[in-house]
Amino acid sequence: MYGRWHRLSTQAERMAGNVFILPAVLVVLFLAIFPLIISLYLSLSRFKFVKGGFQIKFVGLANYQKLLAGSEKTHFLGAMADPSPLGWLVVAIVVALMAWGLVRYIHSRQHSVVGLVGRVLATFLFGLGVWLLVHTLSPDGRPGTIVVTWIYVSVGIAVQYLLGLGLALLTIQRLPGRRFFRVVFLLPMMITPVGIAYTFRMLTDTDKGPFQPIWQALGLGLYSWVNDPWGARAAVMISDIWQWTPFMFIVLLAALEGQSMELIEAALVDGANRWQTFWHITLPQILPVSTTLILIRMIEAFKIVDLPNVLTNGGPGTATESMTLHAFISWRALDLGGSAAIAYMLLFVVTFIGMAYVNLIRRRVAEA
Amino acid sequence: MVRFLFQRKSLSAPSPAGMALSYLALGIWTLVALFPLYWLLVTSFKLPIDVNMGPFYLPGIDFKPSLHAWEYILVGDLSNDTTRNYINTVVVAPLSAGLALLLGTGAAYGLTRFQYQPRLGAILTFIGCLVLAIFAITLGAPWQIALVASAVLFIILLQTVGRRFKRSLANNDIAFWLISQRMLPPVAVVIPIYVLFQRLNLLDTRVALIITYLATNLPIVVWLMRDYFQTIPFELEECAAIDGASRYRIFWSIVLPLSVPGLVATFLFVLVFAWNEYLLALFLSGARSQTLPLTVAAQNATRGPQWWYMSVLILIMIVPVIAIAIALERYIARGLLVGAIKG
Numbered sequence: 001m002y003g004r005w006h007r008l009s010t011q012a013e014r015m016a017g018n019v020f021i022l023p024a025v026l027v028v029l030f031l032a033i034f035p036l037i038i039s040l041y042l043s044l045s046r047f048k049f050v051k052g053g054f055q056i057k058f059v060g061l062a063n064y065q066k067l068l069a070g071s072e073k074t075h076f077l078g079a080m081a082d083p084s085p086l087g088w089l090v091v092a093i094v095v096a097l098m099a100w101g102l103v104r105y106i107h108s109r110q111h112s113v114v115g116l117v118g119r120v121l122a123t124f125l126f127g128l129g130v131w132l133l134v135h136t137l138s139p140d141g142r143p144g145t146i147v148v149t150w151i152y153v154s155v156g157i158a159v160q161y162l163l164g165l166g167l168a169l170l171t172i173q174r175l176p177g178r179r180f181f182r183v184v185f186l187l188p189m190m191i192t193p194v195g196i197a198y199t200f201r202m203l204t205d206t207d208k209g210p211f212q213p214i215w216q217a218l219g220l221g222l223y224s225w226v227n228d229p230w231g232a233r234a235a236v237m238i239s240d241i242w243q244w245t246p247f248m249f250i251v252l253l254a255a256l257e258g259q260s261m262e263l264i265e266a267a268l269v270d271g272a273n274r275w276q277t278f279w280h281i282t283l284p285q286i287l288p289v290s291t292t293l294i295l296i297r298m299i300e301a302f303k304i305v306d307l308p309n310v311l312t313n314g315g316p317g318t319a320t321e322s323m324t325l326h327a328f329i330s331w332r333a334l335d336l337g338g339s340a341a342i343a344y345m346l347l348f349v350v351t352f353i354g355m356a357y358v359n360l361i362r363r364r365v366a367e368a
Numbered sequence: 369m370v371r372f373l374f375q376r377k378s379l380s381a382p383s384p385a386g387m388a389l390s391y392l393a394l395g396i397w398t399l400v401a402l403f404p405l406y407w408l409l410v411t412s413f414k415l416p417i418d419v420n421m422g423p424f425y426l427p428g429i430d431f432k433p434s435l436h437a438w439e440y441i442l443v444g445d446l447s448n449d450t451t452r453n454y455i456n457t458v459v460v461a462p463l464s465a466g467l468a469l470l471l472g473t474g475a476a477y478g479l480t481r482f483q484y485q486p487r488l489g490a491i492l493t494f495i496g497c498l499v500l501a502i503f504a505i506t507l508g509a510p511w512q513i514a515l516v517a518s519a520v521l522f523i524i525l526l527q528t529v530g531r532r533f534k535r536s537l538a539n540n541d542i543a544f545w546l547i548s549q550r551m552l553p554p555v556a557v558v559i560p561i562y563v564l565f566q567r568l569n570l571l572d573t574r575v576a577l578i579i580t581y582l583a584t585n586l587p588i589v590v591w592l593m594r595d596y597f598q599t600i601p602f603e604l605e606e607c608a609a610i611d612g613a614s615r616y617r618i619f620w621s622i623v624l625p626l627s628v629p630g631l632v633a634t635f636l637f638v639l640v641f642a643w644n645e646y647l648l649a650l651f652l653s654g655a656r657s658q659t660l661p662l663t664v665a666a667q668n669a670t671r672g673p674q675w676w677y678m679s680v681l682i683l684i685m686i687v688p689v690i691a692i693a694i695a696l697e698r699y700i701a702r703g704l705l706v707g708a709i710k711g
Binding site: 009012013016017019020021023024025027028030031032033034035036037038039042163166167170171173175179181182183184185186187188189190191192193194195196198199200201202203207208209210211212213242246247250251253254255257258285288289292293295296299300302303305306323324327328331336339340343344346347350351354355358 | 387391393394397400401403405407411421422425472474477478479482484495498499502540542544546549550551552553554555556557561564583584586587588590591592595596598599614615629632633640643644661665668673675678682685686689694697
């Protein structure tokens with residue numbers, strides 16, 4: 001009896017690794033691989049309603065060609081124009097930085113062929129991205145959905161992270177009433193995104209919204225955010241920041257609560273000031289969580305769709321349209337192939353940025 | 369006198385001046401966070417004419433509050449819809465979040481404490497067989513037969529060809545693969561998932577929503593919890609292992625209690641995500657399994673958005689989540705780790 005029990009338990013012990021990971025992997029596999037393959041096929045085909053049903057015709061890369069060089073090019077990539085001097089300056093700085101990084105990598109002791117190829121590819125694609133940004137954001141150019149999405153992601157995440165970190169640092173202090181603040185700060189995250197989009201449509205209304213007296217006083221009574229490209233984008237970004245700062249806040253708060261206080265107290269006793277303890281002790285401790293947080297938020301932020309859809313309907317023109325909204329609009333027009341192609345372009349962009357981020361930044365942080 | 373302002377009572381308590389500044393900053397952000405909610409509350413008591421005639425701020429002072437929207441949603445024409453969708457949301461969100469936390473935490477623990485080496489050849493064979501199965505199903509073969517046939521093919525190939533490929537992946541690759549499943553926007557994912565559940569006869573059921581949310585939330589749980597497990601020192605587990613505790617026991621009675629703050633934060637986030645999800649629910653649910661976000665969006669009718677109804681719905685939607693957040697907030701408390709190491 002005892003022997004059998006013992007055998008069983010040693011076997012369970014040996015299987016432990018698989019028992020822990022397999023359920024999650026299987027569930028994700030079940031619902032992930034299948035849609036991935038189907039949408040890939042859709043993106044390579046044209047969907048059409050015919051008598052008595054529909055027809056899916058294989059068209060090769062035509063949908064992608066349309067996005068990158070065909071009729072959808074200005075919509076997707078944007079209208080190019082010669083960059084301003086400032087734009088050229090940005091290009092010069094970025095190119096110099098990337099070249100410096102490459103040279104440093106080649107001179108470092110532990111470079112490998114795979115690492116080198118990866119870095120060259122990353123440098124090339126990143127340079128291409130900067131080139132696109134500079135050309136479409138110049139005064140005469142017009143950013144397409146891919147550039148607009150990137151603006152939402154980068155501005156949104158930077159602001160959300162800094163705000164979230166600041167608020168988390170404020171609320172870990174032993175202040176009376178901090179529990180009240182913690183709960184209140186979480187509230188925006190709990191509203192359904194569709195609801196937030198409608199709420200902000202009420203709030204940004206310059207005629208009937210609550211801030212109407214302010215707009216009146218500023219002489220903007222008849223101005224509508226929605227008619228100015230940057231005004232409309234700002235409205236979308238403000239709503240996004242309002243909604244997602246709490247997410248950064250709560251994860252950073254949990255990370256800060258988990259840090260070891262003894263180190264900080266020891267440093268304070270030794271005469272370090274607040275800034276030094278934050279920079280040398282707290283920050284390194286929360287960096288791994290921060291990099292994960294930013295990666296997750298980045299992936300989610302690239303899929304922003306409810307806010308621009310409800311707030312501005314993508315307008316004026318296509319100024320606030322994100323890539324997912326672009327895909328959604330094509331999808332509504334029953335261009336399933338085109339929609340899937342945009343989705344796959346988004347997947348390429350996010351995968352590239354995500355992999356570069358994980359390999360170049362996250363791993364370094366985790367090893368440090 | 370001035371020095372008193374900057375003196376701290378103890379090392380971790382802020383000075384009076386620092387406290388004042390902290391309260392100022394906290395107060396400003398409280399205003400920012402609460403004002404939209406206040407506006408929703410005010411709007412929910414307004415008659416349509418009060419909304420359309422320009423901004424009114426204080427019920428009872430610059431407009432006469434009315435309960436018409438609350439009546440319409442809670443006891444009037446829409447009450448049946450509201451109740452049904454409310455129950456659906458209450459069932460779907462916590463269940464999927466709980467399951468995601470359960471499976472995801474296990475996977476996260478595995479990824480930080482074990483070395484996995486899945487062989488690349490096996491994975492590619494698997495995907496190949498899956499593609500074949502899908503292809504066969506789209507050509508009209510019954511899905512049971514197609515699945516069994518491809519499973520058999522997979523095992524045969526794995527035993528013969530698959531062994532030749534020795535190249536394997538590492539934990540980081542598995543983690544990145546998991547998170548990469550969230551990169552495709554739902555617009556692209558939704559049609560295949562719709563077809564999948566149609567084939568399984570699960571369309572318009574809560575089960576379909578629970579499974580979908582579980583799969584979409586798992587990667588987030590894995591990634592967030594992985595970082596928490598990395599901050600938990602190995603020494604404790606080594607001690608327990610030497611004392612003869614099994615892996616499961618170590619996980620259950622040492623690692624999990626130590627990561628309560630992380631678990632709570634992660635659970636809250638996943639719960640909120642499932643509670644509020646809109647697009648997938650729109651496609652996967654018909655009349656029976658609709659969730660509340662659909663009801664909110666449905667108030668944007670042909671006559672334009674019905675702000676007053678929307679406000680009521682949004683408000684009754686967030687009340688339970690706030691209650692959960694208040695209940696769980698105290699578990700995100702300091703000092704759990706510190707004590708454990710010392711003892």
